[in-house]
Amino acid sequence: MMKITSILLATCAIGLISMQGHIPSFSFAQAPSPDQISASTQDQRPSRANLTIEDVKAGHYLASRHAQIHHDWDNASQFLGTLIQSGIESDEILQRSMVLAIGSGDVNQAIILAKQTKEKSPDGHNTIADILIFVDAVKQDNFKNAQDILARMPKDNTIRFISPFLNGWVQAANGKSAIKDLQHNTAQLYHGILISDYLGHHDEIENIIDRATRVEDITTSELERVADLYGHVGMKDKAITLYRRALEAEPENDNLKNKIAALESGKTKPLFEKIRTPRQGIAQSFYDISKLLYNESNDETARVFAQIAHYLHPQLSDSILLLAEINARNKQYTRAIEFYKSIPKDDENYITSRYSIADLYTEIEDYEGALKTLSDISSKDYTTDTLIKIGDLHRAQSNFGLALKSYDQAIEKLGGTIPEEYWHLHYVLGISYEQADNWKRAEEELQAALKFQPDHPYVLNYLGYAWADKGIHLDKALSMIQRAVNLRPSDGYITDSLGWVMYKIKDYKNSVSTLERAVELLPYDPTINDHLGDAYWKVGRILEAKFQWERAKNHSEDQKQIQSIEEKLNSGLADK
Secondary structure, three states: OOOOOHHHHOOOHHHHHOOOOOOOOOOOOOOOOHHHHHHOOHHHOOOHHHOOHHHHHHHHHHHHHHHHHOOOHHHHHHHHHHHHHOOOOOHHHHHHHHHHHHHOOOHHHHHHHHHHHHHHOOOOOOHHHHHHHHHHHHHOOOHHHHHHHHHHOOOOHHHHHHHHHHHHHHHHHOOOOOOOOOOOOHHHHHHHHHHHHHHOOHHHHHHHHHHHHOOOOOOHHHHHHHHHHHHHOOOHHHHHHHHHHHHHHOOOOHHHHHHHHHHHHOOOOOOOOOOOOHHHHHHHHHHHHHHHHHHOOOHHHHHHHHHHHHHHOOOOHHHHHHHHHHHHHOOOHHHHHHHHHOOOOOOOOHHHHHHHHHHHHHHOOOHHHHHHHHHOOOHHHOOHHHHHHHHHHHHHOOOHHHHHHHHHHHHHHOOOOOOHHHOHHHHHHHHHHHHOOOHHHHHHHHHHHHHHOOOOHHHHHHHHHHHHHHOOOHHHHHHHHHHHHHHOOOOHHHHHHHHHHHHHOOOHHHHHHHHHHHHHHOOOOHHHHHHHHHHHHHOOOHHHHHHHHHHHHHHOOOHHHHHHHHHHHHHOOOOO
């Protein structure tokens, strides 16, 4: 697809969604300077009783700014809402409050503020207010009014980009085709097809699809979308050709493989969901624009447009998932989980949304929440992937027996053998057996994983390190880990493995330099510091060895490791 430069959609970001801007004109006279704060005692600081109403207002404004900087739009909106309720007459606060209300999901409140903005300045140009008033008309299915509002909007960069989408659907509501301006990229061409399909103008669709496939820099997801359309209009061979083209870029994409198999077998479910109403089409437009913005990491504007899409078509799960992804990417995990949880059970994205919830719980180390999320999926819906994820969660909590049980159930689902696409099962089984002190099975599983993935750095590293730690197959371990380092030169753990196998073969000089590099990459890892201490001792750098052991001890939470380090600090290393 032709790339959308940031300037195309910058109008909504600058001064509206931007976290910069001047401070409103209420007083900050009571606020002490940083120097005054550092020089004063607790008794000298202003008390709450001395704060003025102006200070409180300023505090709400700054709290809102702080919340938005940290992507907490709910609180950012609430703080500014308090100022609006107190009667603040500030254009900037009204403007910011309007945008924050959308981003936090309160589009109705944002529309009220947009109308207030337009009442104060009927002839003023305010892109986001104009868009919201247009959205209000669409929500009421008043497309004549929506058309008039769109026609009156000043054509800044944002409106010039989004108006072909909106106008196309507004005209379609009146039974007219207005797709001549939807020609410039795959997103526009896609909506030209949607509009033609909605109007029943199927004679136009093939030509538009052909143009879409010739757009420069078309992405894999866009190729899939176009292929879906070919399948929708009965052009099976062309659909399969494009799916295969997309599969070349993403050979592990099971969804593409399934669509090809379905078309080839003739057992197809609908590949394409028809747009039933113009409002739904406009919601899809706002979603597609927000997805483009998200892909360019313009998360703030993407959030605003995704919320508008959700407001116009609450059942559009794509917009819900995108809002979840935006929040997750900005570390608003609780909000992201709420969005994922709102995906209903009958939605095709339900299972994947539960996987995403479990991943987020895992990210914040709430393993119980993650396990409950996966366990709450009906057992009849358990897939191989669900069972593997449950096993991974047990493994993360060092419950290796339960992990192995889940992995074995996954293998049963696969018919008793592990196919190539699930090679990773061999790897996690190897880790679990090794941690459960069943080295024989661990070695078998890790070697099986290597047969499928002979150059996978983590498998090479895990098996090579285990051999080195046991003092076996050292030459082979050295070769394997060197390959892993070549593949992942900035991975501190793999670099440590290389240094450790050098230590095991008594190449202490190279072990020291390699382990020093590992400590540079991961300065606070206790095991790596412990290894470097051992290597220093072997080359006679006794003080440095003790320093590294002390550092390892200070950062370790493993009592067995701490006891071992204390013995070395007291007695050093015995010569071997």
